[in-house]
Each structure stands twice: as structure tokens, then as C-alpha cells.
Amino acid sequence: MADTYDLVILGSGPGGYVAAIRASQLGLKVAIVERERLGGICLNWGCIPTKALLRTSEIYHYMQNAESYGLKADNVGFDLAKVVDRSRKVAGQLNAGVKGLMKKNKVTVVEGVGTVTAKGKLSVKQGDKTVELEAKNIIVATGARARDLPFAKADGERIWTYRHAMVPTEMPTKLLVIGSGAIGVEFASFYNDMGADVTIVEMLPRILPVEDEEVSAFMDKALTKQGIKLLTQTGLEGLAPSANGVTAKIKHKDGKVASEEFSHAIIAIGIVPNTENIGLEALGVETDRGHIKTNGYGRTNVDGIWAIGDVTGAPWLAHKASHEGIIAVEKIAGGSPHQMDKANIPGCTYSRPQVASVGMTEAKAKEAGYELKVGKFPFIGNGKAIALGEAEGFVKTVFDAKTGELLGAHMVGAEVTELIQGYVVARQLETTEAELMETVFAHPTLSEMMHESVLAAYGRAIHY
Structure with a gap:
């Protein structure tokens, strides 16, 4: 006899596990199915462990350039095995954290390979054993995998x-x-x-x-x-x-x-959605080049089947998956969430220097027919950036000249992946240039460049 739930989620990445927690908060009986490790690719093999590696390389760079800060660091080197081990321990710590969250929120974790066999039915293969699950609603959050070159598959060696x-x-x-x-x-x-x-x-x-x-x-x-x-x-x-x-x-x-x-x-040429062999074809779930087609709430064309995250298409970002999961669950629970607005999803690249953005680029805004006011402010004009020894980069803001709407923000330089959230909040609140100009920014901070960039768009920059 099948175990019955209000909701079953296939996949425990940042979309799946967040959706499970929110569903539990809303009083739903939830099960989550995972074939590998809780937390999915992002936590175990993507976002988090890569940032641990990048932090190591950042510190190594500073050690090699210690003299510019008045410091001495002789015979600087690294142990590759220990570098990798630290990254894996960070991922392991967070994997354990997700396990704890599932237990705290009374989410049933079912380990194994899941397949949707019919509306409201899901079969989980656990070696020689098969577990049957039933739920009025199923969320597919199976993510994606790296795309191979057609003429050269990755071998893990070279x-x-x-x-x-x-x-x-x-x-x-x-x-x-x-x-x-x-x-x-x-x-x-x-x-x-x-x-x-x-x-x-x-x-x-x-x-x-x-x-x-x-x-x-x-x-x-x-x-x-x-x-x-x-x-x-x-x-x-x-x-x-x-x-x-x-x-x-x-x-x-x-x-x-x-x-x-x-x-x-x-x-690093993109991803392939994990939509094969999970039962979607037999149910007639619509896809576009492998990605599941959904509306703004995560609903597919098949009643009771929902989808979130990388499996639904670009942007392939963990925070997009999490937000989609919350929207879908709140809709399933009878709420009235706002539909996903992809224009307000920030993108971040954690290289040296960092890159972050939200909304339209200047070129896209022009293509859309907007009359623009564009402001730029360089890191070299910011006291905190100079004090940090990180004086390269800039902040750029793009406004609708007629309404003052913040159409987009684009940054490159130290810590911009943290700064971008200010502009994301501004867009979510439908803030215009007037509110941003009148906001007080702490001094000395890198965030002052955000203020100056807005001022620059209207010919009012103070420090450059």
C-alpha cells in the first residue's frame, strides 16, 4: 500500500528542500525524494563548495601580495589535497544542516530514484526494493547536469x-x-x-x-x-x-x-535538464528543448504536476529555484503568491573581480525602446575601496528617463555580489531614482558607490 502525502517533491536541491520546508510550515504533509545527497548539486557540487575554493584562491592571492599591505609572507604555498578537503567539509556541513532542517520540519525523506508513474503517484526504487508514494500534488525539482561536448565527453582525468x-x-x-x-x-x-x-x-x-x-x-x-x-x-x-x-x-x-x-x-558550455526517465513523457507534460514548461506559479499543463528550478529553464540559479519553490507551494496550499518575475532575479559571478547584476542591460533597455539615464561610478572614487586595496571596478545604473524606474544595475569589483541585493530590493519595491537619491548610505562603505551611481545618472555625483 502506498504512503500518502499532501505533497511529494522529486529532488532536494535549493528548490526542492526549500519548497518542502515552506509546505510543512503551511501545514502540508510532505515527502521529498532524493537519489544522491540532500541539498542537490548547488550545495554539494556547485554554489557552496566552489565559493570555498574561491575563498582559498582569494586568500592565496592576498598572501602573495602581502607587501602591498605592509605585511610579509615568505615561502607562500598550498596543499591541494587540503584545499579540496576544506571545500568538501564545507559542503558536508551544509548537507548535514539540510538533514536537520528536514527533521525539524517533519519532512519525510525518501532515498532512491523516483519516477512519476501517474497523476499523484510516484515510485521510488531503492536497490531491489520499490516504495510507492501518493500525493495530490507532485513538484518536479530534478535540476540539471553539465552539458558535454558532442565530440569529447568528460572523462574526469584530462x-x-x-x-x-x-x-x-x-x-x-x-x-x-x-x-x-x-x-x-x-x-x-x-x-x-x-x-x-x-x-x-x-x-x-x-x-x-x-x-x-x-x-x-x-x-x-x-x-x-x-x-x-x-x-x-x-x-x-x-x-x-x-x-x-x-x-x-x-x-x-x-x-x-x-x-x-x-x-x-x-x-563549461551550459547544462542539460534532468527530465529524462522520470515519467513525464507518459503523462504528456510539455517541455521545450528538455525544459519543463510552467506558468508563473510553477504549474505544468498536467493537473497536479508542478516544476521548479533548473529543470524549468533559465536563469539556472539556486535562488531562482528556491523562490519558485515557495511560490508553487503557497499556490498549492491555496494562497495568492505573486508570480515569479525573472527580471528581479540577481545574477552573480564570484571571480576576482566579482560581477553582479539585476534587470536590463543598457543595450536591452535601448532595444526595448526606453529613453535612458545611465549613471556610472568607479571604485577609485570610493574611500573604502581604496582603503581595502580594491580600487578597480565600477557600479552602473540604468533608469527610465521618463518615469525614474530603475531598469537595471550592473557591478564589477570587490564584494559586488553582496552589494547587488540593495538594487534587487529597490526593484522589488518599485523604487525610483528619487527614493534612492534620498537614502542615506553609511560612510565609509562600498555601498556609497551605489548612491553615487544613481546621482551620476542625473548629473549629481559628488565624489567623481
Whole structure:
């Protein structure tokens, strides 16, 4: 006989486990099904452990440049195994935390491979045993996996995905990073700071192509200055691993193809949604290039089947998945949540320097027909940035000239992944330039640049 619940969630990533907690808070009887580890890719193999690695490389960079702060640090080095071990311990600590949250919120955790067998029915295979679950509503939160190159699959030895790149057994000497989105740039930044010779290959005309053009241009110069080789408008026509390295056939923007040797390669060309073999086809759940189609509440075309997170399409971000989970659960529970507004989802890249943004780029706003007021303020004009020794970067704000609506904000520099939330709140509250101008910002802080950027859009910047 099947175990019966109000809601069953397939997948325990940042979408699934957050949805489970909110459902429990709303009085629903909830079960969550997970085939690997609670917390999903983000917690175990993505967002969190990569930030632990990047923190290590940041500190290593500061140690190597201690003299600029009046300090001495001789014979600076690192133990790769211990670097990786710290990252895994951070992930393990948070995995244990999610387990505790499930217990605290009385969420039943069912380990195994889940398949939706009919409306309201889900079968979980646990080795030789199968557990049957029933619920009026099922949320699919199965996430996504790294996309392979069609001509060169990751082998974990010389050709890596992000999972391999997080647990290296040896330090690359010459690294090829294929793709310049957030994942590619973060790994390029980490390995470059740790001493590898890094090259990034990008098919599009600029790196970080979803960001504002000025941010991309700044990052191009900053990463190049750090020693990273950037090849834009460049394709990859072959990748052949050997015992000692990997040979890449690189098609440059002039059309010429050249072979180059690397010790390792990281494939960072996007993701594939985990929608296969979980029963969606038989139920007639609509998909678009593998991603489940949903409305603004996470509802699919099949009654009682919902979907959230990476499996539903871009942006592929943990915080988007979590918010979608809360919206879906509140709708299931009979509430009236606001639909997901993807224009208010911040994007962050945790490289050195960091990148963060929300809303429209200047180019997108112009394409949409807006008359604009654009403000920029550089880090070099901010006292806190200079004191920190982080005087490179800028904050850019884009306003509708007619209404004062904040259309977008774009940042590059130290700690901007923390600063961006101020603009996200401003957009959520539908704040105009007037409220932002009249807000008092603490001194000395990096956040003062946000104020100055708004002032600059209207010709009122004080310190630059």
C-alpha cells in the first residue's frame, strides 16, 4: 500500500528542500525524494563548495601580495589535497544542516530514484526494493547536469566538468576553459590565482555574454591583466585526451584552425535538464528543448504536476529555484503568491573581480525602446575601496528617463555580489531614482558607490 502525502517533491536541491520546508510550515504533509545527497548539486557540487575554493584562491592571492599591505609572507604555498578537503567539509556541513532542517520540519525523506508513474503517484526504487508514494500534488525539482561536448565527453582525468574541477587530484599546469559564463570564469579565476596558465575559449564576441557590455569589457581587461588568455569568437573543433594532457583544435576568429596542448580542460558550455526517465513523457507534460514548461506559479499543463528550478529553464540559479519553490507551494496550499518575475532575479559571478547584476542591460533597455539615464561610478572614487586595496571596478545604473524606474544595475569589483541585493530590493519595491537619491548610505562603505551611481545618472555625483 502506498504512503500518502499532501505533497511529494522529486529532488532536494535549493528548490526542492526549500519548497518542502515552506509546505510543512503551511501545514502540508510532505515527502521529498532524493537519489544522491540532500541539498542537490548547488550545495554539494556547485554554489557552496566552489565559493570555498574561491575563498582559498582569494586568500592565496592576498598572501602573495602581502607587501602591498605592509605585511610579509615568505615561502607562500598550498596543499591541494587540503584545499579540496576544506571545500568538501564545507559542503558536508551544509548537507548535514539540510538533514536537520528536514527533521525539524517533519519532512519525510525518501532515498532512491523516483519516477512519476501517474497523476499523484510516484515510485521510488531503492536497490531491489520499490516504495510507492501518493500525493495530490507532485513538484518536479530534478535540476540539471553539465552539458558535454558532442565530440569529447568528460572523462574526469584530462577533460573535466565542474564536478571534476572541484576535486582535482593534481594541479593543472596549463588549463583550457571552454565557455565564459559564470561557471567558466569562476574556475578560470580560481585556477589562475592558484598558479595555472589559463586560456578561455568563447564562441561569442565577448566573455560573460549575458552581462552588460561595459562589464564584459572591464572583465576582459582585468582577466587579461591577471594573465588569463581570452579567445573570443573562437570555436573548438576537437579535444583529444592522452595520458599526459589534452590536444585542442581551436578555430580562431580569422578562420584558421590551430592545435594546442593543455594539461587539462574544463567544459563549461551550459547544462542539460534532468527530465529524462522520470515519467513525464507518459503523462504528456510539455517541455521545450528538455525544459519543463510552467506558468508563473510553477504549474505544468498536467493537473497536479508542478516544476521548479533548473529543470524549468533559465536563469539556472539556486535562488531562482528556491523562490519558485515557495511560490508553487503557497499556490498549492491555496494562497495568492505573486508570480515569479525573472527580471528581479540577481545574477552573480564570484571571480576576482566579482560581477553582479539585476534587470536590463543598457543595450536591452535601448532595444526595448526606453529613453535612458545611465549613471556610472568607479571604485577609485570610493574611500573604502581604496582603503581595502580594491580600487578597480565600477557600479552602473540604468533608469527610465521618463518615469525614474530603475531598469537595471550592473557591478564589477570587490564584494559586488553582496552589494547587488540593495538594487534587487529597490526593484522589488518599485523604487525610483528619487527614493534612492534620498537614502542615506553609511560612510565609509562600498555601498556609497551605489548612491553615487544613481546621482551620476542625473548629473549629481559628488565624489567623481
